Amino acid sequence: MSPGYPPPPPPERPSRSAGATHPASLPESLLQAPGADPIPWEDRDRLSIGVAFVENLKLFVTDPRQGFRRAAQAGTRDVVSPLLWTLILFLLSAAVSLLWNSVLTLPLQALLGQDSVPHLLAFAGGGMLQLFLAPLRALVMLFISAALFHLSLAIVSGLDSSSAGYEGTLRTVGYAHTSQVANVIPVVGPLVALIWFIVLLVIGLEETHRTTQGRAIIGALLPILVCCGLCGLLFAVLGAAGAVALSELLR
DSSP states (O other), rough: OOSSOOOOOOOOOOOTTTTTTOGGGSSSGGGGGOOOOOGGGGGTSSOOOHHHHHHHHHHHHHHHHHHHHHHHHOOOOOOOOHHHHHHHHHHHHHHHHHHHHHHHHHHHHHTOOOOOOHHHHHHHHHHHHHHHHHHHHHHEEEHHHHHHHHHHHHHHHTTTTOHHHHHHHHHHHHHHHHGGGGGGGGGTTTHHHHHHHHHHHHHHHHTTTTTOOOHHHHHHHHHHHHHHHHHHHHHHHHHHHHHHHHHHHHO
């Protein structure tokens, strides 16, 4: 150091600028694992709602495994998005069913002479009631069926490698209701929608909870089979009771 010159100042520590953002305050979407690609419906803040709906529908129709995988890898516990998705699809399904009922039923009523104003008003009232109850039916089916499928999967040890929890099952069930678009098919649409729902649910449970296909199949079918068995037993009991009552009346 040359005499007469002051010593150099110590190096300054890098300080956080006033506008810098701490990582903990970043949005969840920016803290996801590298390469995480949200499904279109959960990226509707960037896309328009219409584009997000069409792209999400296209994804789960053409490549459902990729759709469920992306939904699981995004690392989010968002249940609002699948709830909205289910509500919209159930409303559209109810509207399409009402349309097909109108096309197929009204001409038949005219042939049978049931095209009077009271009959038409009753038909219209039933259709409006169906549309009104569609969101409630969607909510009840989503939360209760998700709980049943989650319990069923736990029974067959399908949750051993999963960290997604009940929210993951609910998200899976919600996006599996993409099958509701099959109701655009007249007459057989509901049956196609049910079969398609089971297929989507199996794929979704497998991807969301990282379980085997066999456990996913059992976890999806067990609640459905139990419900069908209980309904069959109820109808058998009612039928037997009706037969006994009829035999008593005929004596």
